[in-house]
Amino acid sequence: xxxxxxTPRYLIKTRGQQVTLSCSPISGHRSxxxxxQTPGQGLQFLFEYFSETQRNKGNFPxxxxxxxxxxxxxxMNVSTLELGDSALYxxxxxxxxLEIDEQYFGPGTRLTVT
Amino acid sequence: xxxxxxxxxxxxxQEGEDVSMNCTSSSIFNTWLWYKQDxxxxxxxxxxxxxxxxxxxxxRLTAQFGITRKDSFLxxxxxxxxDVGIYFCAGHGDSNYQLIxxxxxxxxxxx
Numbered sequence: 001x002x003x004x005x006x007t008p009r010y011l012i013k014t015r016g017q018q019v020t021l022s023c024s025p026i027s028g029h030r031s032x033x034x035x036x037q038t039p040g041q042g043l044q045f046l047f048e049y050f051s052e053t054q055r056n057k058g059n060f061p062x063x064x065x066x067x068x069x070x071x072x073x074x075x076m077n078v079s080t081l082e083l084g085d086s087a088l089y090x091x092x093x094x095x096x097x098l099e100i101d102e103q104y105f106g107p108g109t110r111l112t113v114t
Numbered sequence: 115x116x117x118x119x120x121x122x123x124x125x126x127x128q129e130g131e132d133v134s135m136n137c138t139s140s141s142i143f144n145t146w147l148w149y150k151q152d153x154x155x156x157x158x159x160x161x162x163x164x165x166x167x168x169x170x171x172x173x174r175l176t177a178q179f180g181i182t183r184k185d186s187f188l189x190x191x192x193x194x195x196x197d198v199g200i201y202f203c204a205g206h207g208d209s210n211y212q213l214i215x216x217x218x219x220x221x222x223x224x225x
Contacts, residue, residue, distance in 0.1 A: 004156070031211070033211075033212075033213070041217070042202065042215045042216060042217040042218050043157075043202070043204075043215045045212055045213070045215075048211045048212060050211070055211045056211045056212045058212075088154075090156050090157070092156075097211040098211070100145070100164070102147065102159055102162050103147070103159070103204075103213060104159060105149075105156030105157050105158070106156050107154075107155050107156050108154070108155065108156050110154070
């Protein structure tokens with residue numbers, strides 16, 4: 001069974017631009033969570049989607065948004081990029097997102113904002 | 115919100131040594147998960163714990179869900195070079211659909 005895939009793996013953008021990252025969950029998984037990880041930091045929760053609905057959101061500005069499609073694939077968008085948005089963006093999928101389910105991660109998208 | 119305190123922040127060990135790290139919280143958690151992350155990659159699930167007192171092994175790794183439900187530890191026996199990386203604990207508490215994460219323990223093996 002294929003794992004979680006994220007595209008692109010690497011991205012370089014300029015301040016003020018916007019970016020869209022994509023995540024394809026493990027087949028059959030309907031919950032997708034997004035995290036931001038900066039160097040030396042733990043994982044900061046962005047949001048979680050299930051059946052195209054955002055169920056939970058972390059403490060990030062409105063420039064960070066996401067969506068989920070009917071096939072459970074998810075995208076996140078960051079508008080008006082700032083230097084501080086440079087990070088590894090990780091996507092994780094699970095069957096339902098409930099506490100009985102384990103999250104499996106993709107390799108991440110490394111975003112560099114110059 | 116809920117927080118997890120993970121310690122130590124980093125560890126320098128000799129190959130062959132045993133390693134122990136833990137996570138604690140002031141509130142109750144319903145599940146504990148331990149992940150390992152290699153540089154530039156996503157975390158990989160090592161062990162999942164679902165019941166207070168549960169002790170689970172995965173090869174040289176052993177993890178326990180504390181009886182109070184407020185802590186968990188991970189032990190690695192006879193460390194080898196490929197054990198190098200960052201280990202994270204995570205848990206489901208009272209936040210729906212959201213895992214709470216520790217800050218990570220960086221494991222470094224002394225040459």
